[in-house]
Amino acid sequence: MVNIGLLGFGTVGQGIVDILNDKSDKVLLKDLYIKKILVRRLEKQRQVKVSKDKLTLNPQEIIEDKEIDIIVEVTGDVDLGYKLIKKALKNKKHVVTANKALVSKHFEELTQLAEENHVYFLYEASVAGGVPILKSLKDQIKLNSISKIKGILNGTCNYILTRMTEDGLDYSQALKEAQDLGYAEADPTSDVKGIDTLRKLRILSTMALGASIREEDIICHGIDRLSALDIKLLKERNMVIKLMGETVEVDGGYKAIVQPKALRDDSYFAMISDAYNAVSIEGNFSGLLNFYGPGAGMHPTGNAVLTDLIDCVANSQDKRSPLRDRKLDNRNKDIQGRYYIRVSNWKEDRYKLEGLVDEKVFENEEELAFITKELKLSGILNILKEVKNYAIVNIEY
Numbered sequence: 591m592v593n594i595g596l597l598g599f600g601t602v603g604q605g606i607v608d609i610l611n612d613k614s615d616k617v618l619l620k621d622l623y624i625k626k627i628l629v630r631r632l633e634k635q636r637q638v639k640v641s642k643d644k645l646t647l648n649p650q651e652i653i654e655d656k657e658i659d660i661i662v663e664v665t666g667d668v669d670l671g672y673k674l675i676k677k678a679l680k681n682k683k684h685v686v687t688a689n690k691a692l693v694s695k696h697f698e699e700l701t702q703l704a705e706e707n708h709v710y711f712l713y714e715a716s717v718a719g720g721v722p723i724l725k726s727l728k729d730q731i732k733l734n735s736i737s738k739i740k741g742i743l744n745g746t747c748n749y750i751l752t753r754m755t756e757d758g759l760d761y762s763q764a765l766k767e768a769q770d771l772g773y774a775e776a777d778p779t780s781d782v783k784g785i786d787t788l789r790k791l792r793i794l795s796t797m798a799l800g801a802s803i804r805e806e807d808i809i810c811h812g813i814d815r816l817s818a819l820d821i822k823l824l825k826e827r828n829m830v831i832k833l834m835g836e837t838v839e840v841d842g843g844y845k846a847i848v849q850p851k852a853l854r855d856d857s858y859f860a861m862i863s864d865a866y867n868a869v870s871i872e873g874n875f876s877g878l879l880n881f882y883g884p885g886a887g888m889h890p891t892g893n894a895v896l897t898d899l900i901d902c903v904a905n906s907q908d909k910r911s912p913l914r915d916r917k918l919d920n921r922n923k924d925i926q927g928r929y930y931i932r933v934s935n936w937k938e939d940r941y942k943l944e945g946l947v948d949e950k951v952f953e954n955e956e957e958l959a960f961i962t963k964e965l966k967l968s969g970i971l972n973i974l975k976e977v978k979n980y981a982i983v984n985i986e987y
């Protein structure tokens with residue numbers, strides 16, 4: 591029997607227990623026993639029932655319990671999670687987490703600490719929820735040099751953009767719908783500003799390239815400035831907008847960016863709709879590999895956590911940190927492309943914009959939308975920092 595300490599019993603925590611209850615005929619799952627569960631509120635009504643004596647408010651009861659072999663952290667609390675995971679790894683317990691904010695913030699330290707203590711630190715569910723991308727990536731980097739990684743990594747943003755594209759909703763209406771359906775948090779900032787995508791790209795890129803690519807090394811633009819007009823104007827040109835994270839290795843360096851991209855409407859990523867996620871990786875031998883599936887949800891995410899748990903029990907992954915001794919230069923200043931830009935109250939800013947406009951797409955008293963020539967993004971942003979209200983979308987041809 592393998593004893594598990596579960597930190598958190600919300601959407602993901604309950605998904606884990608529900609699958610364990612349901613699939614207890616599976617041989618490996620049969621050996622897993624949830625000994626204690628950390629929560630904030632003992633009396634809260636929960637969808638999945640467990641006996642009351644399993645619940646605790648005291649994390650030490652779990653972390654210091656010598657009979658507990660594996661800690662599963664699904665609280666969403668970065669500071670508490672970090673403290674407890676560190677302690678657990680030092681106590682030679684395996685750790686599985688779904689907490690992308692935590693993994694992104696402390697990747698180097700925690701992967702190193704796990705390696706030093708010869709235990710697992712696994713975090714499959716932290717990137718693209720139910721999509722088994724990290725384990726597949728770990729397999730691919732044993733053989734391949736990965737030159738490119740790109741994906742739709744945030745289900746909330748993809749849902750909002752899908753509703754705007756398919757139903758003509760404005761941004762705020764689509765966001766409200768996402769909140770009503772439980773996709774978006776009450777405070778959706780980290781989703782719509784691209785921060786959640788950036789964290790996932792940081793984890794994926796660091797693993798794929800074997801070099802530290804930290805949050806501050808990635809340019810980040812969200813979807814919160816986009817309007818129904820942007821979607822409509824690009825749709826008329828057979829393009830759809832998606833929030834994408836993308837890292838490419840370029841001789842001795844890398845470029846990494848999260849941004850809205852206008853894609854041809856018949857391309858692979860254009861067809862990823864609603865709250866689904868998709869990731870593609872390009873290896874020198876593997877070629878282009880695509881991964882697609884549910885980016886969140888009780889069972890898909892619980893399932894991803896449990897595949898990590900099984901790997902801990904079966905000892906079937908490498909315990910070494912995926913970081914290698916690589917140092918790569920940040921080449922974000924070289925990022926260039928064609929961009930769709932819309933400026934509100936544009937007449938105030940018309941002289942500043944003159945050098946950017948290659949092709950006008952729309953113009954009225956209020957709004958000016960245009961497409962630029964192939965230009966360096968840093969140069970465009972330098973001009974736009976003087977402009978009050980604008981939206982920018984990279985155009986992929």
Ligand SMILES: NC(=O)c1ccc[n+]([C@@H]2O[C@H](COP(=O)([O-])OP(=O)(O)OC[C@H]3O[C@@H](n4cnc5c(N)ncnc54)[C@H](OP(=O)(O)O)[C@@H]3O)[C@@H](O)[C@H]2O)c1
Pocket residue numbers: 597598599600601602603628629630631632634663664665666667670688689690691715716719885886887888891
């Ligand atoms: N939801 C998804 O589909 C999904 C997908 C991928 C990754 N994730 C990640 O998985 C993690 C968990 O997400 P979730 O959606 O399951 O969150 P959630 O529904 O908010 O659940 C959090 C759980 O942790 C407990 N908790 C939170 N802070 C605590 C604290 N300081 N002390 C003790 N207990 C605490 C809560 O206790 P109470 O129940 O008593 O309040 C609750 O049971 C997050 O890092 C999230 O980013 C989630």
